Structures are given as structure tokens and as C-alpha cells.
Amino acid sequence: MQQRKRAKAPSMVDxxxxxxxxxxxxxxxxxxxxxxxxxxxxxxxxxxxxxxxxRNDLARALKSGRSTTIGVVIAGSEVFELSSILRGVxxxxxxxxxxxxxxxRQHGAITRLSELVDRLADQAVExxxxxxxxxxxxxxxxxxxxxxxxxxxxxxxxxxxxxSSVEIDQRVGxxxxxxxxxxxxxxxxxxxxxxxxxFDAQARQSGWEETMREAGLPVQQLEGDFTAASGYRxxxxxxxxxxxxxxxxxxxxxxxxxxxxxLAEAGVDVPGxxxxxxxxxxxxxxxxxxxxxxxxxxxxxxxRTSIESLVRLIRGQQTQHHLIPPTLMVRASSGPVPAGA
Numbered sequence: 001m002q003q004r005k006r007a008k009a010p011s012m013v014d015x016x017x018x019x020x021x022x023x024x025x026x027x028x029x030x031x032x033x034x035x036x037x038x039x040x041x042x043x044x045x046x047x048x049x050x051x052x053x054x055r056n057d058l059a060r061a062l063k064s065g066r067s068t069t070i071g072v073v074i075a076g077s078e079v080f081e082l083s084s085i086l087r088g089v090x091x092x093x094x095x096x097x098x099x100x101x102x103x104x105r106q107h108g109a110i111t112r113l114s115e116l117v118d119r120l121a122d123q124a125v126e127x128x129x130x131x132x133x134x135x136x137x138x139x140x141x142x143x144x145x146x147x148x149x150x151x152x153x154x155x156x157x158x159x160x161x162x163x164s165s166v167e168i169d170q171r172v173g174x175x176x177x178x179x180x181x182x183x184x185x186x187x188x189x190x191x192x193x194x195x196x197x198x199f200d201a202q203a204r205q206s207g208w209e210e211t212m213r214e215a216g217l218p219v220q221q222l223e224g225d226f227t228a229a230s231g232y233r234x235x236x237x238x239x240x241x242x243x244x245x246x247x248x249x250x251x252x253x254x255x256x257x258x259x260x261x262x263l264a265e266a267g268v269d270v271p272g273x274x275x276x277x278x279x280x281x282x283x284x285x286x287x288x289x290x291x292x293x294x295x296x297x298x299x300x301x302x303x304r305t306s307i308e309s310l311v312r313l314i315r316g317q318q319t320q321h322h323l324i325p326p327t328l329m330v331r332a333s334s335g336p337v338p339a340g341a
Contacts, residue, residue: 012051018047068097070310071120074104075113076133079154080200080252080280081299087305096311101125109181117144127314129153129306135199149313153306154199162318164309168302170200173295173326174207177249177277178326180293182215185337186275191236192219192259194251200252201226204279208249215323220245224255231258240265246341247275247334253282253294260288260333271335281329290332297326 012030018024021040028036029044036044047053072089074082086102093100101123103116113136117128127149130136136152144150151164159165181189191208194201205221212219222237224230230248235258237266238245250256256278260270268274270290278285281296305322313319 010053012053014051015044015047015053015136018051019043036200060124069099069101069123069125070307070314071101071103071117071123071125071128073113073116073120073128073130074102075130075136079131079133079298080306082131084299085153085237085303085306088300088305089129089307090303091300092304092311096307098126098307098311110127113146113338117150118147119143121148125311127151129210129310131306133198149310151306151310151313153302159321160213161319164313164321166302166306166309166322167324168297168299169325170203171210172323173279173297173328174204174249175211176326176328177279177293177295178208178211180330181247181275181334182211182217184247184275184335187217188220188243188245188335188341189217189247189249190238190245191219192231192238192251192255193221193223194226194255196223198226204251222254224251226252226254228254228258228261231255232262233258235262236266239263239268244339245274247277250276250278253278253280253285253292256285256292256294256333257288260290270333273338275334275337277334286329286331288333293331294329296329298324 012023012026016026019026021044022139025036025040026044029041032200033041070093072086077181079085090100100301101120103120113130118128118129125148128144131153133154138160141150141152142160145162151166153166154168166192178189189212191205193205196202196205209219222234224234231254239249239262248259250259259276263270263274263276270276276292278292281294285292285294301324305324309320309322
């Protein structure tokens with residue numbers, strides 16, 4: 001039986017013949033359309049559609065040294081509000097004329113972050129944004145940055161001259177939350193932290209402690225793990241103290257859900273007997289009873305800024321270090337210190 005030959009894919013030469021233009025004109029329509037007249041662009045596009053022509057981006061990348069693709073690595077399995085971050089990433093990449101190649105390092109076969117970045121580099125990506133749920137090792141990031149432009153996102157105080165970084169200012173957010181409680185007269189503000197091996201928890205703990213010490217107040221904290229169950233458990237422990245706090249600054253909103261449940265179960269009025277402030281402004285926080293005072297993080301801006309910063313690096317500009325300010329959302333769960341407390 002005679003084997004059927006595979007039809008040859010249409011080329012740029014075929015498009016040029018069909019449109020009645022030169023090969024250079026087709027190239028300009030594909031790569032720099034603004035320099036070509038509208039009528040010519042229309043004829044070339046009609047020929048492309050009719051023939052089903054598709055560019056060979058790999059060959060184009062090898063020839064030009066540009067792939068118009070950037071890599072995004074999710075380093076860890078607990079990156080909060082990932083969908084919002086990626087929405088900002090995708091919008092900024094499209095605006096800059098880039099495609100995104102997404103990869104994830106969790107607990108699979110690729111156990112080293114550098115191996116994953118190397119694989120993306122082998123695919124001719126022009127730069128990589130690393131979105132982490134924990135601090136990254138500076139020496140490791142520097143080695144990766146020697147190969148291609150790198151921007152790190154949510155990875156702690158990583159101040160490297162060769163790498164751009166983008167963070168939401170967790171320390172400032174914690175200071176806003178704590179100062180809000182102090183301004184309402186609270187002097188016994190206990191912090192229920194998240195998991196302290198995570199950068200976010202460390203930064204929030206630092207901001208809370210700085211604000212308390214500046215006010216000459218004692219610092220008391222209990223470590224949780226960012227789950228509602230840990231918030232519930234730690235609140236039960238606090239309620240057993242001889243001298244209860246009048247306010248709780250909680251490591252994240254999910255923990256605060258557990259806190260409010262434990263306080264309601266114990267008959268503690270919020271905020272009449274104890275104020276509660278969370279962190280993140282999770283969806284639904286404003287529909288709790290009482291509505292949760294919390295710190296809002298702009299994750300879409302975080303993702304967008306990470307790509308804008310990476311594109312600047314790709315284009316040969318200087319590294320930048322961005323701290324995006326959070327916003328305190330004051331709601332019903334916080335109020336004045338109880339009378340006589």
C-alpha cells in the first residue's frame with residue numbers, strides 16, 4: 001500500500017504569492033505591521049487565513065534570538081491567591097507582546113528549582129518570574145540570574161543587584177493592623193501568627209512586634225499554621241489565660257475564621273469584649289458576622305508588576321525592587337477597648 005504523503009505546510013513564500021506582495025512585505029506584516037499600509041495588511045492577512053499559514057516560532061526564535069515567551073515558575077504548593085496573581089501576569093505579558101510558559105515546582109520529579117529554570121531556558125524563554133511561597137536562597141537565585149533575566153515574587157527580603165523583586169509590604173500591613181488596634185485603646189494585643197517558616201508570617205510578626213515595642217507594650221504571640229483549625233485551637237488556649245487580651249491580630253483571614261468561631265462558641269462578644277483583625281481580605285470576609293477587619297493585598301497588581309519588571313530586565317534596563325502597599329479594611333470585628341479593660 002502506498003503511503004500517503006503529508007501535505008506540505010504553507011510558507012511565507014506561498015503567502016507572498018497569494019497576496020501579490022514581496023516576501024519582505026509579509027515579514028513586515030507579521031513583525032512590524034504599523035509600517036505597512038492598511039490595504040496591504042488586509043491582503044496579506046486574507047492570504048494567511050486562506051492558506052492556513054502559521055509561523056514557526058521556534059525557527060524564528062533561533063534566527064532572531066527572541067522567542068517572545070517568558071517563563072513563570074510557581075515555586076511551592078501554598079501560593080495564596082494564585083489565580084489573581086496569574087491574572088495580572090497574563091494581562092501584563094499580553095500588553096508587552098509576550099506569551100507565558102507556566103511551570104510548577106512542588107513535590108514532583110523535579111526537586112530543584114534551578115533545574116526547572118534551566119528547562120525553561122532551554123526552551124528559549126527570554127526571562128523567568130519565580131512566584132514563591134517561601135524565602136529563596138540568594139546564591140541559588142544569583143546562579144540562575146547569570147543565565148537569563150529573573151524576577152522573584154513574594155520571596156522575602158531578597159536584595160540582589162542582578163535580580164528584580166516584587167513584594168506586597170507585609171510588614172507595613174501588620175503595622176497598619178496593629179496601630180489600628182492601638183488607636184482604639186487596646187494595650188493587650190496578642191498575635192496569632194501563621195507558620196513562621198514562611199516569609200509572610202515572619203514579616204507580619206515583625207511588623208506587629210515593632211509597633212508594640214515602639215508603643216512600650218509587651219509582646220505575646222502563639223504560632224499557628226495559617227489554617228482555620230489552628231486559629232480555633234489557639235483562641236481556645238488564649239481564652240484560658242488569667243488575663244485575656246482585648247484584641248487579636250491574626251496571621252491570615254483563614255485563621256481568623258477559626259478565631260471567630262471559637263469566640264462565638266465561648267460567648268465572647270466581638271468586638272465588645274475582644275477585637276479581631278485578620279490579613280488577606282479573602283473573598284467573603286466582609287460577609288462574616290461580624291464582618292472582618294483585615295488587610296487587603298492587591299494580588300493582580302503584584303502579578304502585573306512582576307512581568308513589567310521582568311520585561312524591563314529583558315530589554316536591558318536596571319533591576320528594580322517593588323514594595324506594593326496593602327490597605328487596611330476596617331469593618332465590624334474591631335472596635336474600642338472594652339471599658340475597664
